[in-house]
Amino acid sequence: MNLLPRTMLQEWIPLMWLVWLLYWRLGAGHLKAVTRRESRLQRASYRIPLVLAALLFLLPGRVCGVLSTVFIARSWASFGIGVTLVALGLGYTVQARRHLGANWSGTITLKQEHSLVRSGPYRRVRHPIYTGLLLAIAGSALALAEWRGVLAVLLAAVALIIKLRREECWMLERFGNDYAEYRKASWALLPGVY
Template structure:
C-alpha cells in the first residue's frame, strides 16, 4: 500500500528530527522519578506496538482484522491526520525551544510558554502525536490499532498530570490561571 509506505517514512523522519532536537535542550534541574518515567514509556511503547506491530499473542480475532476494507479515501484521511499531527507537534517543539525534554523535567531558567500552539492546548506535542497515531490507525483500520491509540492517550494523560504538578510547583498561580484558560489536549473540550 503506497500510503502505508509514506506513513513509515513520516514516522522515521519525525523520530530522527526529534532525537536531533533533543541535543538542544537546557540543563535539567529536576526530573520525574524513574518509576514514573518507565510506567509512562511502557504504556506508550505498548500503544505504538498495538498500532504497528505484528501482535502474535492476540488470537486471530476481529482485533487484528481490518474493520472494513481500506480504500484510497481512508488512506488519504489517515495520511493527512499523520502529517497534520506531526506538523502540529513540530510547531509546538519549535515554540517551546530549549525548555523541551522527552521526560517530565524542570529546566534551568525554565519558561512558561503560552504562545503559538500553547494558546490552543497546554500539551500540543501530545495532541499532535495523538492525531498522528490516530491517523496511522485509520490507515490500517485494525481495532487493535485504535486500542493502541487509547493506550497512548492514557500514557500521555499520566505524563501530563506529572508535568502539571511540576509546572504548578515552578509557576504557581500563573500556571493555575493558564490551566483554567486553556484545555489540556483538545481545544475547548479536554
C-alpha cells in the same frame, strides 16, 4: 483498494514516523540544564503503554489475532484521511517543540531558568506535542483500519494523560498562580474536549 498501490502508499506512514523520530532525536540540541527530573519508575508509567501502542502497529497482523480484524472498510478515502492526519499531527508536534525551544524535554523535568510558554501552539492547548502525537496515532489507526489501531490510540491517550497530569503538578509547583490562570484559559490536550 488495489493491493499494489495501497501497499506502496502504506509505506508513507512508517516513513513519516521515521523522519519524525530522526528529527526528534537529532533536534534535541541546546537545551537548558535540568534541575529536577522524574524517576525511572514514573517514566515507565507512561512509556510502557506507549511502547505497547507502537508494537500494535509494528507487529504483523497474524500475531495480533482478533485485534487485526477490520473496524472500518478500507478505502482510498479513509487511507488518505489517515495519511493526512499523521502528517498534520507530526507537523504540529514539530511546530510545538520548536516554539518551546530550550525548555523542551522528552521526560518530565524542570529546567534552570524554566519559562512558562503560553504563545503559539501553547496559547490554547497546554500540551500540543501530545495533541499532535494523538492525532498522528489516530491517523495511523485509521489508515490501518484494524482494531489494534484503535487499542493503540486508547493506550497512547492513557499514557499521555498520565504524563500530562504529572507534568501539570510540577508546573503548578513551579509557576503557581501563573500556571493556574493558564489552565483556566486553555485546554490540556484536546480543544473543546479535555
